[in-house]
Amino acid sequence: MSLPPGFLDELRNRTSMAQVAGRKVLWDNRKSQQGKGDMWGPCPFHHEKTASFHVDDRKGYYYCFGCHAKGDAISFVRETENVSFMEAVEILAQEAGMEVPKQDPRAQEKQDRRSLLADVMEQAVQFFRLQLQRGVAEEARKYLAKRGLKQGALERFEIGYAPAGWENLREGLKAKGVPMELMLAAGLVKKSDKGREPYDVFRDRIMFPIRDGRGKCIAFGGRAMDPNDNAKYLNSPETELFDKSRNLYNLRPAREASGKGAPLVVAEGYMDVIALSEAGFGASVAPLGTAVTEQQLQLMWRLSDEPIIALDGDKAGLRAAYRVIDLALPLLEAGKGLRFAVMPEGKDPDDLLRAEGPEAVKAVLDAAMPMVQLLWRQETEDKVFDSPERKAALDKQLRARISMIQDPSLRHHYGEDIKELRFQLFRGQRGGKAQSGGPRQEWKRRDWRAPPPPSSAVKASLLVSGGDEAEFQLREAVVLAAILCAPEVALEFEPQLELMPCRDPQSALIRDTILRCIGNEAVMRDRVAEAIGSEALESLLKARHLSVVPCIRRPGDAELSRLTVAEELAKMEAHRGWHTELSEAREDLEDRADEALTWRLAQAAQARAQAGRINDEDDTEFDVGPNGAHMDKEERSAFDSLLSQIRFDKSRR
Known part of the structure; x- marks a missing residue:
């Protein structure tokens, strides 16, 4: 909504920047001059120890000389509390005793109704908490004590009890003057199909209030005390206040703890979150009775760049994690990822805490694996790859999964990691065949006379001075230039382009632009020129090492470009294979050297040499x-x- 002119200025004038920041910053009294409103302390945004965070209270601004964060009181509340602009304005206005201007009548009416429903929910919280202290909740109290919840935890999480019976809450709220229509709208009672009065939704259940990011109760979760109940856990129905796909349990405390540097842990249920929080893992949340949704994932990323999904150590926990991977792949961005912590088999976080203590949980969280490793596990676990067909099927499936990632650079890095995992999986098979023996290759000796010593110009060339690294850069440049001369061939080589590392930053930018333009090849060259600059593109295509390439001298010849790209990619792959075999051989030499090892090196060298020869060479x-x-x-x-x-x-x- 738009605010009237002058409202924000008045709000800033009434707000002390030093007081607002003082909630998050411990001021350095030696460096600060409180009388002048000149305050210094450790920055709350990058968690340093030195006092480089400065507040000028008279001007109402802050600035960090370390991370360069800057702004006013509104932006400070937005960043430290993870709230929207209007939420920050409302928080500061309430503290300053100001009333935020009303919206249009319908919006205000809706807001007033939400306020009424929130008040009803707060009354329900108090009702359930009171019931937990009565005799009817004796079994519930025993259960909570058995789960290790002390009185302090019960109060912090406002845990209550809904007594058995059909009208306890209804009559309790009715006695306080709450209209039946509001009870229905809040999801606390439900209409009867038999024409009777509405009845309580929660009966004989331990109650967990669910609060939104501003701390308002919007729903309840109830844990059944009757072991024969069909629903062990039951959440409030969706209402004007509650959308279970857009909220997380324990959101507000977790947001505050995450803002102080605590890792965000995503557990399965309420009891796990409470147990983790009480054990010192304050930034713990849980989805609300359903699989993680896209909105919840985006909400997690607002709290932390890399949430840790804490999995129960059973097959159901892994299945849930695999669903999260499918959801997350299209949403991944650079710097926004997930890690997965797998609990010991048969245990959830609460079980592990009670059995072995916080240190055991910390060890599991510290060892959390990146998502790419769990993706690999999903595709390879309990499978055998003993034939080319099975290996090819694995490659096809992994390419399909990785192609869901929208960011070309991120997709490339996933491909690199998958390639390394694939190498590790098949390395033993390949090594076993080599060690089991093979035909010895008799090499034809060549009667080459030693070449003349290189000239000074040759010694100064990039290829000589840069070695293998420079050779790869030159070949990558040939591949990219050849595609730009005939963009229609790009689609054919898309998988290889995605996996091409591109050591040079400019080449990486060209590769990513080409990948984004596949399907719209007509604009590919223009997009590359926009990305790196027209002069840079012209210089690239006129470079000496490219001017001798036939397809670049004859742009538009698709067949010639296709052959050039295929040949250069094959040479790079053969070169990488040579280095791979050489690395393995060095490892093997530490144990033993035999004819099989010599044969492997000879085969790799021959493959590398043949990759660089033209077809009619004999x-x-x-x-x-x-x-x-x-x-x-x-x-x-x-x-x-x-x-x-x-x-x-x-x-x-």
Whole structure:
């Protein structure tokens, strides 16, 4: 909503920036001058120890010389409380004794109704808490004590009890003048199908109030005391206050704890959250009786860049985690991810806390795996990959999963990690075949004379000075330039482009732009020019090492570009394979060296050499002539024979 002119200025004038920030910052008295409103302390945004956070109370602004965070009281509340602009305005206005201007009549009427419903919910909270102290709740109190909940925890989480019976809450609220229509709208009572009066939704249940980010009670969760009850846990129905897909249990305390640096832990249920919070893991939340939704995931990311999903150590817990992966993949962004902590088999966080204490839970949380590892586990667990067909099926499935990630750079890094995990999985199989023996390869010796020493220009070239790294950069540049000369071939090489590491930042930017333009190739070259600049693109295509590439001299020749890209990608893959085998061989040499190992290195070297040869190259052996030119050995031998025959004929004459 728009606010009247001057309202925000008046709010800022009535608000002390130092007092607002003082709730989160411990001022350094040696450096601060309180009389002048010049305050210094550790920054609450990047959790430092030095006093680089400065508040000028007279001007009403703050600035951190460490992380460069800056703003006024409204922005400070927004950032530290994780609330919207209007919520921050309402918080400060209430403290300043100001009334936020009303919205249009209908909106205000709706807000007034929500306030009425929130008041009804608060009365229900008090009713349930009172019932927990009465004799009817003796079994409920025993259960809570058995679960390790002390009186302090019961009060902090406002746990209550809904007595058995059909009209206890209804009559209790009715006695306080609450209209039946509001009880129905708040989801506390339900209409009868038999024409009787509405009856209580919660009966013989331990009650957990569910509050929103501003601390207002919007719903309840109830845990059945009767073991034969069909629903062990029951939540309030969706109402004008409550949308279970957009809220989290324990949201407000978790947001505050997360703002202070505590890791955000996502558990399965209310008791897990309470147990974790009481054990020192204050930033703990839980979805509300359903699988995690997209809105809840976005809400988690507002609290923390990398929430930890705490899984129960059973198959149901893993299935729930796999559903979260499917939901999260299309939503991932750079810097926004998930980690997964798997509890010991058969235990949830509450069980582990009571059995082994907070340190055991901390160890599990500290060892939480990134999402890419759980994705790999999902696709490979309990499966055997002993044939090319099964390996290809795995590759296809993983490519399909990774393609759901929208960010090209993030998709590339997922591909790199998957590639490394795949290598580790198949490494033993490949190594086993090599060690079991194979045909020994007899190598044809080449009679090459040592080349002349390199010139100073050659020594200064990028390829010589940069080594293998420079070679990869040059080949990557050839691939990208070839595609830009015939954009229609990009689709054919999309998987390889996604996995191409691109050591050079400019090449990485070109690759990502090409990937984004697949399907709209007509604008690909223009988009690349926008991304890196027209001059940079022109310089790239005119570079010396590219000017000799045929497809770049003849732009638009799709077949020539396709062959060039395929050849360069094959060379890079062969080169990587050579280094992989070399690394494995070095490891094997630490234990033993044998003919099988030598054969492996020879095979890898041969593959690398063949990848760099044109198709019509053969195994011709050469000699070096007196003038330094290379000559076919067989042709020279034939030529020498011919000369001998000519000399013999002359001598006879």
